[in-house]
Amino acid sequence: MSTPGLEEAIVGLFSAFVPRELLFALGCTPVRIFPTAVKPTAAEAYLPRNFCALTRNLLASFLEEKPPVQAVIFTDEDDSLRRLQDVWAECVPVPIWGSLEVPRTDDGIAIRYFAARLAGLARQLERHTGTTLTARRLRSAIALYNHQRRLLTALKARWLDGTLPTPSYRRLCRLALTEHPQRVHEALQNQIDALSTSAEALGLTGEANGSGMRLLLIAELAAPAALVRQLESAGARVVAEVSDLDELSMTQIIAETGETIDDLLMALAEAYLGKSPAPRMRVPSRRLEYLTQLARERTVDAVICAYSKFCDLPLAEYPLLKAAMERLGIPVLLLELEDETLSGQHRTRVEAFLETVRAHG
Amino acid sequence: MDDPRDLRIRLLRGLLRSPLGLRLVRALLAGRPQKPHHYVSADFFLEMARGAYASRTRPVVWSNIFVPSELFWGLGIVPFFPETWAGLAASIGLSALGVSQSAASGYPVDLCTVHRSAAGLYASQLFPRVDAGVATSHACDLAGQMVGNFAYAKGKPFFLLDVPQSDDEAAVDYLAAQLEQLIEHWCETLGIAFDPDRLREAIRLSNQARALALEVAALREAEPAPLRGSGMRDQLAMLTAMFGHPSGIRYYQALRDYTAQRVADGRPEQANQRVRVYWMHLMPYFESALLSILEDELGSVIAWEEISTLWWDELDERAPLRSLARKIVSLFFNGPIQRRAEMALRLIRRYHCQGAIHFSHWGCRQSAGALYVLRAHLRREGVPLLILDGDCIDPSNLQLGPLRTRIEAFMEMLS
Amino acid sequence: MYVAGIDIGSTSGEALILEAERIVGWSIVDTGYSSRRAAEEALKIALQRSGVAREQLRRIVATGYGRVSVDFADQQVTEISCYARGAHFLYPQVQTVIDIGGQDSKVVAVGAGGRPLDFAMNDKCAAGTGRFLEVIARVLQLELAEMGDWALRAKRAAEISSTCTVFAESEVVTLVADGVTREEIVAGICRSIARRVAAMAARVGVEPPVMFAGGVARNRGVVRALEEALGHPLIVPEEPQIVGALGAALIARDGMNEGIR
Secondary structure (H helix, E strand, O other): OOOOOOOOEEEEEOOOOOOHHHHHHOOEEEEEOOOOOOOHHHHHHOOOOOOOHHHHHHHHHHHHOOOOOOEEEEEOOOHHHHHHHHHHHHHOOOOEEEEEOOOOOOOHHHHHHHHHHHHHHHHHHHHHHOOOOOHHHHHHHHHHHHHHHHHHHHHHHHHHOOOOOHHHHHHHHHHHHHOOHHHHHHHHHHHHHHHHHHHHHHOOOOOOOOOOEEEEEEEOOOOOHHHHHHHHHOOEEEEEEEOOOOHHHOOOOOOOOOOOHHHHHHHHHHHHHHOOOOOOOOOHHHHHHHHHHHHHHOOOOEEEEEEEOOOHHHHHHHHHHHHHHHHOOOOEEEEEEOOOOOOHHHHHHHHHHHHHHHHHO | OOOHHHHHHHHHHHHHHOHHHHHHHHHHHHOOOOOHHHHHHHHHHHHHHHHHHOOOOOOEEEEOOOOOHHHHHHHOOEEEOHHHHHHHHHHOOOHHHHHHHHHHOOOOOOOOHHHHHHHHHHHOOOOOOOOEEEEEOOOOHHHHHHHHHHHHHOOOOEEEEOOOOOOOHHHHHHHHHHHHHHHHHHHHHHOOOOOHHHHHHHHHHHHHHHHHHHHHHHHOOOOOOOOOHHHHOOHHHHHHHOOOOHHHHHHHHHHHHHHHHHHHHOOOOOOOOOEEEEEEOOOOOOOOHHHHHHHHHOOEEEEEEHHHOOOOOOOOOOOHHHHHHHHHHOOOOOOOHHHHHHHHHHHHHHOOOOEEEEEEEOOOHHHHOOHHHHHHHHHHOOOOEEEEEEOOOOHHHOOHHHHHHHHHHHHHHHO | OEEEEEEEOOOEEEEEEEEOOEEEEEEEEEOOOOHHHHHHHHHHHHHHHHOOOHHHEEEEEEEOOOHHHOOOOOEEOOHHHHHHHHHHHHOOOOOEEEEEOOOOEEEEEEOHHHOEEEEEEOOOOOOOOHHHHHHHHHHHOOOHHHHHHHHHHOOOOOOOOOOOHHHHHHHHHHHHHOOOOHHHHHHHHHHHHHHHHHHHHHHHOOOOOEEEEOHHHHOHHHHHHHHHHHOOOEEOOOOHHHHHHHHHHHHHHHHHHHHHO
16 A cells, blocks of 8 residues: 555554554554553653643653554644643654644534644645645455454454454554554454354353353453453453544444545544543533443443552542532542552552452442 | 631621622721722722622623633623732631632642632632633643633533644644534523624723723833832733723723833832842732842842733734633633743743743642743753742741741842 | 852751862761751861861852752852852863752753753652662661672663652562562662663764762762763762862852952
């Protein structure tokens, strides 16, 4: 799909609102940047210590470990990302190939504005990649990622029915966000095939209606793997994760029928603004309705919010979220995390929370 | 109920809700020595409070401070700004109450105290009724979100003005279209009738106040500086509430005359003026020795404050919504930090400042996250920047000892 | 003509007597509970060692966090200016001074003539200060003075993830329980301090040559960790604790000269 003779550039993304289709159509491999285990101290030279921990971690991972990306794309997702973009040019040698304004509403005028900004991003990327955007390229990129959506949806069904363990499902979700789509699809398809053969051979049915406590995890980029491990080894089962790893990165299948680039950009804009709302999409009612409905659909027993310390948007939403869930009789635990690890204190709080939920259940 | 704080809350609640109470406050204020412009601003805010707390006739819309006030006055709406009232509460020593109540409402303690204090005052039922909420999405994430939260909790409609980071024509068009939607939304939900002439009148009043405010800005170039910077800590409240209201003209007229007199008489408010500085971001709203150390003891005069900067071009009454949209996107807190740094350098030159001081309000991510870039920009132009960590709402989060050393060292560096 | 500089920090106080370009005597005392008493005590000892009588002092400048309590001083100047001035006197080519003291740490960019150009200080937190070492020394039952050598003996540094002194203390307890050696823990603590200070230094911009002053500069473990974190070799003066008092004395001398002129 890339211009002959030009290596596909790996382009890092910090946001689930950047349509990967557009980057792929322009000869880039879009990958989502996840923080590493690096301590955020190195970032403190540029961002204050009480700045969103996730953002500091992302910056520190670029300062100390230099992820293999040729360029990054920024969005104005929130105050943290805006400031990260400001300091980026001063301290990180990875160039910014584009920055994208993402509306916080999803009505008609917002969609049109977003589509126009996507066209602007395309022009910026064309200059860097030397690839020209055509309707044909964009259509096939949309088809490619739609295929990924279908594969992930199939895997999600297996996860929800209990055939695919949570850590494996999360690993595949992460793979889909961080690898070249063609490689990803092979891995996803293999997993689907393996699951159906083993299920047939063993006559397995899912354990979706098993006895374990059913949990909804809410996080920003992804809930820490250590938390998921702790929860599941304590006999609880994660049945939904509202984070960029899963729910917040999933859009509906996007129409591949657009004739022109503009039609296709409009379809992308509509899908990306219309996906499950993050806290930044600031009509509180829409986000809370979405979360409570999800909790009901998946018959959740308890909610755990695993947020980055000093990350304002989810933290300021928290009191409303807690009240809304408790009206449904669903208890909520808030963890404020400094990085990917869980401290002893965090573990104790999680354990105690599970005990109280069980005691009341 | 035996908690004395509860009693104080109940007293305050009663005072705010009764028109008599507000008249009493006004009488008390009249008895205190004030500068002429302070009478105008006190009157204006009391009038606004009476509209919000005691009136039943006009709709009350809660808003973050960066929704243009011309819109409210031009539509006959009483605005209520939780952030401004949190600052006001701090100035009369009530911040501890707001901050402690916010923790009880479940807000994490690391959030900005301006918004936490507002949440606490809200939880203590010290805020007036709300008919709708509106907020812009720029400058500060929390401000808009908190207004959204308040409106949601009361089951009232909330409108978000999504503000682009860029200030090009497409951005202005996008925002102007939203302003049009907003007006329609208010006509429907609040039952108001839109009168274009009234909005145009608000735009005219705003422009007149703007011209006067620019005269004040020009007068403040004088050396010695005629005004004391610490006396201007309320300027953001004026810039974001008074424009479009007749009081705006009266206020800036009074301030202009007062400043001109000081210049003409050669009688500056601050006698000891060794070094001129540019003040960035907020100032403590409560009484603090910090500013008297800086001004009187060490002789550093704040020649200009970032938050006193009138940031918008003259509004066009023939295209009111587009020009209000332009006003919103051109705010110096919007867009890349470079914009803010460039404005700082322009003003530092204009007001002949030797250095800049940034008061870093704990919990304000958007401004604290800008410090590295601001400092680098200013340094490239040979302007030293002092960063003072503190809190403009919560006195217990402002430690004078370490700040004094920093200020003294900075003064030693400049002189 | 003799002048004196007195630097009263949170844990120790120093006094230094200067005659023209010559240091004639100095002293270091514990600050204890009273900054003023510490100042008196330090000055008395420094005078004794110099063989100079109090009356012979023409000017006294006080600096450090306790400077305001030194009411017998002729002038009070912040430690920022004094460290810049003192470091410049000792090594005129120095462009950056890093001081890690008992309760605070600072980085000063030094300009021509030993004038400060820019500076940064730690916030309320004690994580990048000598206090951090003290707390950990107590947990590990080590003498503060020997901690540097313990760090240098370590083959690797333990990962200390907490950036807060209070939490790091409990983390160290856990590491001890897990059987991590004291050498590795101490090396980890030194690295943690060094990283924190290096991040602060980056805000000012580190230009070599860099001097490391203050009591913690005696700790060779922190020196090495800081050199690694900054990517620059450090100049550690023979007496790193008296740089502030020296700067104060030099400023006192400058004041005399200005007075004479």
